[in-house]
Amino acid sequence: MTALLEVQNLHVDLGEFSLRGADLAVEEGAYCCLIGDSGSGKSVLLETVVGGFHPQRGKVMLRGQDVTNWPPERRNLGIVYQDFMLFPHLNVFENIVFGLRRRKFSRSGMEEEVRTIAARVGIENLLYRDIKTLSGGEQQRTSLARALIVRPQVLLLDEAFSALDVASRERMRYLLRELVKDLHVTVLNVTHDMEDVWTLADQVAVLHDGQILQTGKPEDVFSCPQPGFVAEFLGARNILQGTVLTCDKSGLTHISVGQNGLYSTDPASIDDRVQLSVRPEELAVARKQLPITLRNQIPVRIESLERRGPLVLIIGKAAGFSLEAAVTVAGAQEQNLNIGDNVVFAFSANSLRIISRETKHI
Numbered sequence: 001m002t003a004l005l006e007v008q009n010l011h012v013d014l015g016e017f018s019l020r021g022a023d024l025a026v027e028e029g030a031y032c033c034l035i036g037d038s039g040s041g042k043s044v045l046l047e048t049v050v051g052g053f054h055p056q057r058g059k060v061m062l063r064g065q066d067v068t069n070w071p072p073e074r075r076n077l078g079i080v081y082q083d084f085m086l087f088p089h090l091n092v093f094e095n096i097v098f099g100l101r102r103r104k105f106s107r108s109g110m111e112e113e114v115r116t117i118a119a120r121v122g123i124e125n126l127l128y129r130d131i132k133t134l135s136g137g138e139q140q141r142t143s144l145a146r147a148l149i150v151r152p153q154v155l156l157l158d159e160a161f162s163a164l165d166v167a168s169r170e171r172m173r174y175l176l177r178e179l180v181k182d183l184h185v186t187v188l189n190v191t192h193d194m195e196d197v198w199t200l201a202d203q204v205a206v207l208h209d210g211q212i213l214q215t216g217k218p219e220d221v222f223s224c225p226q227p228g229f230v231a232e233f234l235g236a237r238n239i240l241q242g243t244v245l246t247c248d249k250s251g252l253t254h255i256s257v258g259q260n261g262l263y264s265t266d267p268a269s270i271d272d273r274v275q276l277s278v279r280p281e282e283l284a285v286a287r288k289q290l291p292i293t294l295r296n297q298i299p300v301r302i303e304s305l306e307r308r309g310p311l312v313l314i315i316g317k318a319a320g321f322s323l324e325a326a327v328t329v330a331g332a333q334e335q336n337l338n339i340g341d342n343v344v345f346a347f348s349a350n351s352l353r354i355i356s357r358e359t360k361h362i
């Protein structure tokens, strides 16, 4: 299957910074989030797709066609920026219709197009309002309508929701989810907000220092992050080193980690040196050992408790390593957890992922 949008071995040299050989393929109708640390090159990649930067090497492909040398207006892409980029001297209608300026439409045809898309993004009652009188959320809906009115091949979002308050951001996510489904839009979304990834993305690509380090389905990338930057960036702080003791026929791998024996359902070979990861929210915290269904039960001493939004992050020290658990505030209060308490961190063999393995050569 040909990807709708593809960048191949993209090199963009901007002096101090370069995009170095980026490869990415987004299928038609897919929602891809581009994440990474600040200055990693997310916006440069997006602007190169749009045609704002010309790559020294590599290609931008749309529906299998090389568009690298096409001017931006010929690529038929829609883009929405964090700071809306609306014309302050034009009203909502005029801002939206601007997208159609190069199209052949009768006056009534244009009006109908604007009304249809404005209704779709929920601003049909604001068409003759001055841009300056709109809320942030309404301005962002206007720029979304302007981007969508051209029926773009790809909708590009550059931190499009980050200037909005939490409630407006949530509403925009809901709107986008509906639009993507109904209009079958393909999206490339630069974001810092993991909520976007979890609620919208079919695919995620992680950038660091001008390179795409990992791409895939969010659940795969989060549960099996590449060791090094990706694992740390995604907050997979529970990274452990171990040696494989046994692999039984039922698919259970027994691994020695510090002074504990842990179980994973990921395959490996006896004596492999493995790197393991378990997400903090997969850990249950208990005062005593739990039923055997949770294969991994590690006695720990609580070293710190930190409130983070609706969660409490708990660092527990085991023999030879530390682990972080994330539990709800109610859960932590119910158990009256305190620093210095001896508790058990429990998690299933399914939750313990082998993220890299080094086979011992004989």
Ligand SMILES: Nc1ncnc2c1ncn2[C@@H]1O[C@H](COP(=O)(O)OP(=O)(O)OP(=O)(O)O)[C@@H](O)[C@H]1O
Pocket: 014, 015, 016, 017, 036, 037, 038, 039, 040, 041, 042, 043, 044, 045
């Ligand atoms: N026109 C330009 N000329 C020279 N350098 C640039 C230009 N545009 C961006 N850069 C540099 O390229 C690097 C990557 O910038 P980019 O905006 O792509 O980062 P980002 O990953 O989107 O970061 P953030 O998450 O902070 O927005 C930065 O060091 C930036 O200063």
